[in-house]
Amino acid sequence: MFTKRFYRLLFAAWLAVVLSAMTLEPALASFFTPDTNLVVEGIPQIPLSLVERVNRYTEFRSAGLSSWHPTRREMLISTRFGDIAQVHRVRFPLGARQQLTFFSEAPSGATYQPTRGDYFVFSRDVGGNEFSQNYRYDLATGEATLLTDGKSKNSRGIWSRAGDRMAYTSTRRTGKDTDLYLIDPTNPASDRLLAAVEGGGWWPLDWSPDDQKLLVLQYISVNESYLWLFDTSSGEKSLLTPAGAEPVAYEAAIFTRDGRGLYLISDRESEFQRLAFYDLSSGKYTYLTSQIPWDVEDFDLSDNGKVLAFTTNEDGASVLHLLNTETGQELPPPQLPPGQVFRLSWHRNNQDLGFTLMSARSTADVYSLDVTTGKIDRWTESETGGLNTAAFAEAELIRWPSFDQRQISGFLYRPPARFKGKRPVIINIHGGPEAQYRPGFLGRNNFYLDELGVALIFPNVRGSTGYGKSFLKLDNGYLREDSVKDIGALLDWIATQPDLDADRILVTGGSYGGYMSLAVSTHYSDRIRAAIDIVGISNFVTFLERTEGYRRDLRRVEYGDERDPKMREFLLKISPLNNADKIRKPLFVIHGKNDPRVPLNEAEQIVATVRKNGTPVWYLMATDEGHGFAKKKNIDFQFYATVMFIRQFLLNDLPS
DSSP states (O other): OOOHHHHHHHHHHHHHHHHHHHHHHHHHHTEEOOOTTEEEESOOOEEHHHHHHHGGGGOBOOEEEEEEOSSSSOEEEEEESSSSEEEEEEOSTTOOOEEOOOOSSOOEEEEEOTTTOSEEEEEEOSTTOOOOEEEEEETTTOOEEEOSOSSSOBOOOEEOTTSSOEEEEEOTTTSSOOEEEEEETTEEEEEEEEEOOSSSOEEEEEEOTTSSEEEEEEEEETTEEEEEEEETTTOOEEESSOOOSSOOOEEEEEEOTTSSEEEEEEOTTSSSOEEEEEETTTOOEEESOTTOOSEEEEEEEOTTSSEEEEEEEETTEEEEEEEETTTOOBOOOOOOOSSEEEEEEEOTTSSEEEEEEEETTEEEEEEEEETTTOOEEEOOOOOBTTOOGGGSOOOEEEEEEOTTSOEEEEEEEOOOTTSOSSEEEEEEEOSSSSOOOOOOOOGGGHHHHHTTOOEEEEEEOTTOTTSOHHHHTTTSGGGTTHHHHHHHHHHHHHHTOTTEEEEEEEEEEETHHHHHHHHHHHHSGGGOSEEEEESOOSOHHHHHHHSOHHHHHHHHHHHOOTTSHHHHHHHHHHOGGGGGGGOOSOEEEEEETTOSSSOTHHHHHHHHHHHTTTOOEEEEEETTOBSBOOSHHHHHHHHHHHHHHIIIIISOOOOO
């Protein structure tokens, strides 16, 4: 039998628990709880007040053109309403975005069957592992049917002219070679190997008008590639562009409508990528854009072959051109707002040219140009979180001399004038390294400008594309750290600017930019406040040994072959992991568990090593992501934590 004293003690204990819960609950409720898929180490609790403050900057949407319907003036687009982007149908300009797919992993590359449009084919991977599988989506039933083996890495592929087959690549034979396959998507059993190849850089580009030949690109490096023709019955191949004294890069190519030649983009006999016509019978090149001293970057030919649309990359800005293929003359240029133009795609009506457009004050949206009238239609108007984007900062082109007096350029975004005094700076370095920062919509980054008063600089160090093939080669092999010196020179330039604070600088970047952030931390630790490494390389040797087999040789061309003893010694010498004792400023490392490009080990080893120094290290890892975060909930938490990191270590402003 229980005594009264027992019940009094029981009641007192219960009351203490209740009072404790009443005391703790508000405190617990005042912090954001990350999902269990996130591994969070060293990161303080995120106040809900911070989440509420930044959330408007996380609600931007964007839209990209996927495919025109072949017989109707409507299209497939990709946009996000939930956690990931899905395939939507839009039936007319600014029409409702009808969601068609509802997957837990983002589908990509959706393309209509090109003659009837009764189904489309798309790709999807799992958790960012990039081992994409192809599926057929039947519009009548909404069912998706697997077309590939479910295990290997597959490209989404390109349609034959008749619309009865697709050509795509797959690593299923060896795990590293991207062999060529053909399939009728209505009959998965028709899948067959067309040709076995060696290497991971093969891509089908186009079918000949009679579907008897397949035009294929063999990519060796950003400076070297080749064009081949494959017989679509036998798989026999012939080389169209044999090697010469100097390597040549072919960016893209497409058959003329009569099949007698190719339109292609190449840096052959040029510093920049030019548009050319290649005669298949004579092997003669006719260059079409020599008067433009910039790279041609994208193109598409109208269905009747009469108009070639192409874009040029002019100091980071996209310029759209229309070329009359019969006269060789350019048509009057369309009047587009300044920004980035990509994903050019002609409707089969030969009248509507679709594209995606993005600028500093407009998130990516889909447009079309009527080439007969010059009329531009907007097909999507993506939400911007209720923010007035008209006030967002525009990019300012800047240049500075590097250690060898070579001019390096980048883009500077200044915070609003209401922020007085010298402004702290975030240097954000692009990946690749064969990439280029080009002014576009900053999205979440606008928070740093408009709410924290931080200036942003996006440099294009040597090795970036867009400035000619000689510039592109300046960081190869033993020249790797020259690009790091370009950032050192940028630090010098910042110190000369009256409105920028050289004593408050944070460096960040993703992928190769992550390596650059770590390298800057080892070389210039005394000149920065902190660094953020996103899916970056910490040791070139372990990276090259563990990156997926289909891309290993491609990366060796850029970074050097770690199997060569001399190169291995050099790569180990410059790797941030082996210089981690010099990283004395706070570091934030972000990675995805399923990253096939830069394996997770690169993050784990730099975190463990830098922590031994006693240097503060924050670590964020997502178990359902790969080479960068793709799911909104994960991106949002990364953003919350990054704002915390910037406020604490760059601004000395701990959030309450």
